[in-house]
Amino acid sequence: MNARTILSQPSESSLKQGQLDVGAFVSSRKYEIQQLSASMRKSKAIQKQQTFQVVPRSLRRRAASHHVRFLPPRFREQAQQEYKDSGIQLKPKKRRRITRLHLRRDTALKLKYFARQRKAYHCNRKRSTYPVGINELATKVIMERKFKRRQKDKTWLPTHLWHAKRAHMIKKWGYVIPSHPNEKCFRRTHRASQNGSGIVFDTSYYATMILQGNHDSVLNIVNIISRGKACGKTYLLGDRAFEGPVYNVYRSTAGEGSVESAFGEAVIYFEPTTDLEGSLANKSRRALIRVHPAAFDDTWKMLMSLVKTTREQELNSDPDIELQDCRFSIGSIDIFGPKSLTVIGHNLRLNVEKDVTVLGAWSMATLEGDPKLIPLGAVFPLKFFDPRTISTPSRDRKLFDSEHRGALNHTMVCKGLNDFARNLGSRTPSPLLTTEGRSIRVEHAKIAHGRLKQRRAANSKAVDATKGNQIRLKLESLVFNDDVSIPAVMIRRASGGISLLLPWQWVAIFFKKLVLPAYTMCGGLQQYHQILSERMLPYFPDDYPGTSAGQVEEREKMTQREKEWKSRPRSKKVIYDALDLRNGEKKGEVGNPFACDWSYLLHADARGEHDPSKELSDLNEPWMITNLAGILSERNKLRKELNLLTAVFTVQIIMIGRGAPRPGARIYAIPVRDRSKWMKLKWNRKVVPESSEYPVCPKSAFLIGFITSGGFNLKEGKGSGIASLSWAKVEQNGGFNYRYCVVRDVGESIGRLALYKPL
Amino acid sequence: MVRFKSRYILFTVHYPVLTDIDKICPSDDSASNYPARFQDKKAPSLSDRNILPGGKEGNLGKEMRTLLHKRPAPDGVTLNAVNTAFRDALNRNFGDLGAGLVRASVSLKYFSPATSTGIIRVSRDHYRIVWAALTLLNEIAGVKVVITVDHVSGTMRKCEKVAISKNIKVVRELSGDL
Numbered sequence: 001m002n003a004r005t006i007l008s009q010p011s012e013s014s015l016k017q018g019q020l021d022v023g024a025f026v027s028s029r030k031y032e033i034q035q036l037s038a039s040m041r042k043s044k045a046i047q048k049q050q051t052f053q054v055v056p057r058s059l060r061r062r063a064a065s066h067h068v069r070f071l072p073p074r075f076r077e078q079a080q081q082e083y084k085d086s087g088i089q090l091k092p093k094k095r096r097r098i099t100r101l102h103l104r105r106d107t108a109l110k111l112k113y114f115a116r117q118r119k120a121y122h123c124n125r126k127r128s129t130y131p132v133g134i135n136e137l138a139t140k141v142i143m144e145r146k147f148k149r150r151q152k153d154k155t156w157l158p159t160h161l162w163h164a165k166r167a168h169m170i171k172k173w174g175y176v177i178p179s180h181p182n183e184k185c186f187r188r189t190h191r192a193s194q195n196g197s198g199i200v201f202d203t204s205y206y207a208t209m210i211l212q213g214n215h216d217s218v219l220n221i222v223n224i225i226s227r228g229k230a231c232g233k234t235y236l237l238g239d240r241a242f243e244g245p246v247y248n249v250y251r252s253t254a255g256e257g258s259v260e261s262a263f264g265e266a267v268i269y270f271e272p273t274t275d276l277e278g279s280l281a282n283k284s285r286r287a288l289i290r291v292h293p294a295a296f297d298d299t300w301k302m303l304m305s306l307v308k309t310t311r312e313q314e315l316n317s318d319p320d321i322e323l324q325d326c327r328f329s330i331g332s333i334d335i336f337g338p339k340s341l342t343v344i345g346h347n348l349r350l351n352v353e354k355d356v357t358v359l360g361a362w363s364m365a366t367l368e369g370d371p372k373l374i375p376l377g378a379v380f381p382l383k384f385f386d387p388r389t390i391s392t393p394s395r396d397r398k399l400f401d402s403e404h405r406g407a408l409n410h411t412m413v414c415k416g417l418n419d420f421a422r423n424l425g426s427r428t429p430s431p432l433l434t435t436e437g438r439s440i441r442v443e444h445a446k447i448a449h450g451r452l453k454q455r456r457a458a459n460s461k462a463v464d465a466t467k468g469n470q471i472r473l474k475l476e477s478l479v480f481n482d483d484v485s486i487p488a489v490m491i492r493r494a495s496g497g498i499s500l501l502l503p504w505q506w507v508a509i510f511f512k513k514l515v516l517p518a519y520t521m522c523g524g525l526q527q528y529h530q531i532l533s534e535r536m537l538p539y540f541p542d543d544y545p546g547t548s549a550g551q552v553e554e555r556e557k558m559t560q561r562e563k564e565w566k567s568r569p570r571s572k573k574v575i576y577d578a579l580d581l582r583n584g585e586k587k588g589e590v591g592n593p594f595a596c597d598w599s600y601l602l603h604a605d606a607r608g609e610h611d612p613s614k615e616l617s618d619l620n621e622p623w624m625i626t627n628l629a630g631i632l633s634e635r636n637k638l639r640k641e642l643n644l645l646t647a648v649f650t651v652q653i654i655m656i657g658r659g660a661p662r663p664g665a666r667i668y669a670i671p672v673r674d675r676s677k678w679m680k681l682k683w684n685r686k687v688v689p690e691s692s693e694y695p696v697c698p699k700s701a702f703l704i705g706f707i708t709s710g711g712f713n714l715k716e717g718k719g720s721g722i723a724s725l726s727w728a729k730v731e732q733n734g735g736f737n738y739r740y741c742v743v744r745d746v747g748e749s750i751g752r753l754a755l756y757k758p759l
Numbered sequence: 760m761v762r763f764k765s766r767y768i769l770f771t772v773h774y775p776v777l778t779d780i781d782k783i784c785p786s787d788d789s790a791s792n793y794p795a796r797f798q799d800k801k802a803p804s805l806s807d808r809n810i811l812p813g814g815k816e817g818n819l820g821k822e823m824r825t826l827l828h829k830r831p832a833p834d835g836v837t838l839n840a841v842n843t844a845f846r847d848a849l850n851r852n853f854g855d856l857g858a859g860l861v862r863a864s865v866s867l868k869y870f871s872p873a874t875s876t877g878i879i880r881v882s883r884d885h886y887r888i889v890w891a892a893l894t895l896l897n898e899i900a901g902v903k904v905v906i907t908v909d910h911v912s913g914t915m916r917k918c919e920k921v922a923i924s925k926n927i928k929v930v931r932e933l934s935g936d937l
Contacts, residue, residue: 008838008869008872009872009873010837010872011831011832011833011836011872011873025830025831025933026930026933028831028873028874029874029929029930030926031873032871032874032922032923033923033926033927036922039919040919043915043916
């Protein structure tokens with residue numbers, strides 16, 4: 001109980017011989033404040049039971065309750081003491097008695113191991129890097145040979161083992177990808193990506209292709225697949241990466257009923273050159289094309305056929321043009337969050353080739369750098385040293401203190417970034433794009449422990465020499481002989497995050513260094529989806545029903561939902577057939593309740609009757625409009641050229657008032673005579689769905705689209721979502737200028753007022 | 760199992776009759792910005808004045824009132840003295856029954872003579888008895904006192920927090936900014 005006593009001062013300190021000393025009076029009050037606070041802290045500390053309750057939730061392990069090894073190093077000593085005190089049976093390390101039989105067995109194992117190593121070494125000597133398929137699909141990489149059997153029909157990401165222990169994995173698009181971390185993290189994701197330290201994803205599943213050939217032919221192909229959008233001057237110079245839709249060349253035939261069909265979004269990056277004048281026609285050029293794996297097959301086939309045509313065409317044929325499949329030789333890490341640059345700058349060592357100004361600019365940029373300050377699509381070809389040479393990825397919380405923010409303001413950071421970009425020579429091609437450039441083997445680069453110690457000693461000597469002037473730079477000030485330079489490309493994405501492209505074998509190492517300081521969160525697909533939804537950006541493939549990848553995804557989700565629904569007992573699920581919308585139509589859900597029913601939307605006739613046997617075929621699948629404004633302005637002209645009946649465009653939905661729409665929610669246009677009723681809801685909060693004044697859901701003829709992603713948006717503070725609306729239906733039901741709509745979840749009878757905004 | 764619930768009572772002791780403070784002087788620290796009244800070399804001298812409102816000193820400046828209302832305890836008013844006086848009051852006002860009811864659970868957790876603030880802990884069932892006893896207590900070790908209860912709560916922390924916020928207010932008033 002000693003710790004619980006609160007110290008106090010005797011009154012003599014301020015009251016002496018009849019003199020009340022004001023200063024002492026004040027300080028006695030301050031003293032009391034201190035003592036009371038100390039008492040509060042102490043009592044909290046006493047109540048703590050065990051060390052592993054102090055450990056942050058994400059680092060807690062069950063085995064840590066009796067095994068000190070499973071705690072983070074800084075807690076181990078404390079925990080050891082606690083276990084001794086509480087008499088927990090600690091598991092001693094198993095020790096075998098060494099017998100002759102054991103020795104023989106061990107030797108045999110060692111010999112086998114060495115034999116395997118030697119064989120692998122000889123095999124690999126010729127091929128020093130991970131496989132690239134030239135004009136053919138690459139053979140996939142097996143990550144841990146020990147687990148070869150598990151990777152027969154799926155591909156593991158480089159960080160698979162790390163993620164498997166911390167996240168729930170799913171098999172998608174042939175890859176095993178983390179779906180969500182083991183802990184619940186809806187708000188945590190929001191905080192990490194909005195105000196906090198950042199959230200990191202391993203996005204090596206993104207398919208990378210390199211198109212290599214003559215400048216003209218490469219330009220031509222890129223022109224075709226992006227409809228000319230990716231060929232602007234800044235893109236050609238390699239200053240910026242283009243991020244936009246890649247079109248299906250073979251679907252959009254001219255003439256009636258043609259369709260502007262896109263495969264999905266791609267990132268296209270031309271390898272930089274310094275000059276665009278002069279005859280470039282025959283200079284060799286590379287373009288990096290990154291696509292989501294769901295759209296990879298289609299894009300690959302299309303590109304291959306374009307390459308083939310280019311090779312064999314009579315005019316300007318380019319026999320050397322090739323398409324490299326670098327899916328398993330270039331991996332990437334995506335980072336979101338206002339402190340992403342700081343995380344990169346602090347945990348990875350940049351190789352600036354002894355250029356001090358660049359180093360200064362880099363530190364300036366990364367100390368406070370918000371990736372939003374970097375222009376969209378900006379590309380930085382960087383070189384990093386092996387991050388394992390950094391002794392401690394800093395747990396330096398001071399860096400992440402909000403007080404620090406006052407120190408540097410925007411202009412300084414921008415200046416830093418500018419200097420950095422200018423001096424780094426963003427016009428130099430990155431070795432990442434060549435096979436030779438990527439071929440730095442992880443094992444060869446690994447520096448022995450003793451040597452690391454030497455380096456650290458040399459480093460601290462150098463720091464002392466500069467009198468600790470630039471403490472942050474201390475680890476990067478010295479470059480040693482055995483430092484290996486790893487090429488990377490950093491791209492600022494439209495979604496607001498940063499993509500760091502790396503050679504496949506280095507992704508795991510970089511990833512661990514970015515995540516290890518336990519304040520950067522790591523996420524899975526669901527978190528990526530959540531971040532994009534919060535920023536009201538569409539997430540591929542869920543929000544792209546106008547692409548075949550989107551349709552496949554929708555179908556999968558439908559089967560999943562239907563299966564789950566069927567397996568539940570009747571009393572514990574919504575019976576869709578009995579849904580009464582109270583708007584005069586027959587009972588039941590509109591369309592298939594388990595999906596965004598596009599076939600219903602696009603092919604039902606005026607009465608709302610729909611022939612379910614009329615499935616979506618290739619001809620009447622919805623296709624996505626990527627240029628809404630353009631089509632709106634020329635709709636009469638284009639009406640003949642494009643089949644607008646099945647066209648679909650993406651919108652952002654924001655709820656007015658309550659409600660958080662879920663995927664699959666139905667969207668209705670508001671019939672003209674009901675508009676005033678719905679508008680009243682906007683101002684009058686008292687009208688509640690239960691009251692009789694609340695307007696009834698519009699009839700199914702007014703259905704205009706579906707929500708593809710939705711939920712409560714922590715950034716906006718209300719429900720929001722991404723939806724796709726049918727062009728034809730919107731036109732029929734009130735036009736494109738009246739943007740209010742009614743959103744009704746599947747299985748609900750109440751519609752809620754919302755606003756849509758086309759992207 | 761029903762939990763044992765308690766109440767923590769934060770109280771301040773006031774001394775309505777000033778017998779021992781003759782002078783209020785600024786501290787030697789000239790850098791601090793105390794209100795002007797205290798910067799005076801010739802500090803006001805006080806003796807035997809009643810500082811309760813209505814008394815002659817009822818219209819003292821705000822800072823003076825702060826100081827005098829929350830003055831340190833005079834000699835003799837210590838933790839033990841408060842304890843004894845309090846138990847005495849319990850006995851006198853509530854008799855054997857009252858004193859016996861609370862005796863097991865009541866304890867004076869904290870008392871600071873420098874600030875005349877204290878915290879008493881009682882079981883939740885009988886805290887009103889303790890509160891009443893405090894109110895009725897009018898003399899500690901020969902010094903006339905008036906006790907006001909500032910806060911009652913179920914946890915010690917909250918009482919501590921309130922005490923801290925009151926102190927911060929006082930410090931802010933008397934020293935410009937903290």
